[in-house]
Every structure is written in structure tokens, then in C-alpha cells.
Amino acid sequence: MSLLELKSKSGKKRRKIVGRGNGSGRGTFSTRGGKGQTARSGGTRRPGFEGGQTPALRRMPKLKGFKNPNHVDYQIVNVEALNVFDNNAEVNLESLLAKKLISKKNKPVKLLGNGKLEKTLNITVHKASVEAIKAVEDNKGKVKVLISKDV
Numbered sequence: 001m002s003l004l005e006l007k008s009k010s011g012k013k014r015r016k017i018v019g020r021g022n023g024s025g026r027g028t029f030s031t032r033g034g035k036g037q038t039a040r041s042g043g044t045r046r047p048g049f050e051g052g053q054t055p056a057l058r059r060m061p062k063l064k065g066f067k068n069p070n071h072v073d074y075q076i077v078n079v080e081a082l083n084v085f086d087n088n089a090e091v092n093l094e095s096l097l098a099k100k101l102i103s104k105k106n107k108p109v110k111l112l113g114n115g116k117l118e119k120t121l122n123i124t125v126h127k128a129s130v131e132a133i134k135a136v137e138d139n140k141g142k143v144k145v146l147i148s149k150d151v
Contacts, residue, residue, distance in 0.1 A: 074127060075102045079135045080115020082123070091123040111136075111143065 019030035029039065037043040048055050081101050085091055093109060096102045102109055111123065113131025117139055124144045133143045 072108060074110035075104065075107050076110055076112055077101050077125070078112050078114040079117040079132050082121055083118055085119060085121055087119050087121075089119070089121055091121050091125075093124075108147070117141075 016026070016031070017024070018026040021027045032039045037045070048057055050056070077096060082091060084099055084101075085095070089095070093102070093105060096109065097105055108126035111125045111128040111132040113129050113133075113135050117135045119141075120139050121136060121141045122144075123136060123141065124146065126146045128143050128145050136143050
């Protein structure tokens with residue numbers, strides 16, 4: 001092996017050594033600039049500090065209310081819309097999507113009791129109101145609720 005074949009370690013960089021006298025090239029101010037707050041140890045300003053000027057965060061208007069992270073947005077289907085199905089039909093997400101009563105397959109569905117139901121149906125939805133369940137059961141139908149919490 002000759003000297004021409006020697007290679008340095010790639011990716012290795014020597015650590016900057018400061019404050020070891022003027023002969024080192026990094027003495028006196030030790031790469032901290034001039035005098036003042038930033039030249040001192042611990043002399044950092046908090047994030048968002050603008051030199052005593054009212055910060056941008058405090059100049060912004062306050063927003064009212066909040067966004068509930070647990071909010072569930074249901075697709076609403078009223079019982080009167082289910083009259084498009086045949087008697088004794090199975091009503092679920094796929095059949096509601098096929099009849100274009102809902103627009104999204106991955107959003108939960110809630111059945112509401114608005115209107116008059118004239119068919120006997122077996123319905124499977126995520127949630128249903130008490131009036132909707134009563135309207136379906138009055139026509140000898142069944143409602144299966146997938147999310148069993150307070151209606």
C-alpha cells in the first residue's frame with residue numbers, strides 16, 4: 001500500500017474547539033459575536049420573543065370555542081326515504097349506498113324517524129333514534145344498531 005492509496009474516513013468531521021486562546025483562531029469572543037445577551041452563557045431568548053415588541057401570537061385575535069376531537073359525523077337517513085326498498089328487504093350500508101341514500105361508505109349512518117314508513121324492513125345501521133326504531137317496529141320490521149351507546 002502506498003501513500004496515494006490512503007483515504008480519509010468519510011462522514012467524520014472534527015469537533016469545533018472554541019475559547020482556547022487567540023492562537024487557536026477561535027479565542028477572545030469564541031465564535032459568539034460581540035457583547036450582549038447572546039454572548040453570555042444562558043443568554044437565549046424564549047421562542048416567539050420579538051425584542052419587547054408585542055409578539056405575533058398576542059397580536060392575533062382570540063378564537064371562540066373549540067373543536068371536539070371525539071365528534072362523530074353521521075350520515076342521516078330518515079325512515080320516509082326507506083320506502084324505495086322492497087318489502088322484507090335487508091337494508092345495510094351497501095344497499096343504502098346503491099340507492100344513493102348515503103354518499104360515503106366509510107362514514108357511520110344514523111336512522112331518524114322523520115316521515116312515514118310503509119314497508120317491512122330489516123335495517124342495520126350504526127345508530128337509530130327512538131322514533132325511528134318505533135316506526136320500523138310498528139311495521140313489523142327490525143332495527144339492528146351497531147354502536148350500542150345512548151341513542
